[in-house]
Amino acid sequence: MQIPAEAVAATSLIEVVRISALPVERGAPYPGRTVAHWAEDEAVDALTLIGSLPGGAQHRCGFSPGWSIRAYDGSLDLALFEAAFCFSCHEIRMHGTAVPPALATQFFDADTPPAQALLALFRAATP
Template identity: 45%
Template sequence: MMLPPAQEQTELIEVVRITDPMRHLNSEDLTGDDVAIWEAAQVSDTLRLIGSLPDSELYRCFIPSWGIRAHSDSDLLFQIAFCFRCHGARLWGPRVPGALNTIHSFAPDSPPARELLQRFHDSAPRQAQALLRRS
């Protein structure tokens, strides 16, 4: 999956469990439950995983369950909402060039996607992890 050039400025990533997925097709902000903040090695590992997501056929549902907000030391750079059902990841934000500001396809069964989803699940509070395994 293509990431914006601003990825190089990412200092921290907020992990978001999306609670109202229907609003994320055109919304300006990524909303849901903030479950973790990743810094340092977690940021570079996550961006490497996302950047290595292979393409797939994009389906139509786009009901995302997880998302990230990528920040520099002072600003929001970009957001991504992931739908592991329809193989879509919506990339948008203030530092996303127009051509990349869209829904990108990814293969949710690929090793990088499975690892990313596992990291999302592992970042959730322990009592919620069993419920989240379904997404």
């Protein structure tokens, strides 16, 4: 997966969200409950893992993401980006101030070890 390098370098906190519905409009935050906050080494490790997700082909499921991450810089004002992950259709949708349109929709291979490790992190963060 491609994440804007500037956003990765600026991220100081990641909020993990268990998504409960799709947003009412494109670019709005995904609704759901915040289940974890990752800072410092946890945030770096998570972004490294996400950045290592291998590309893949789209699968049809209608995009039903289970988790998203919101990355914040030190000011914690607006999210630099939010990325929602659907492990059924292997799609990632990303939006935010740091996201160029070319990176807004990406596909990954959800059956690879990095993707399964990310899914395990999400599940471990969800009570």
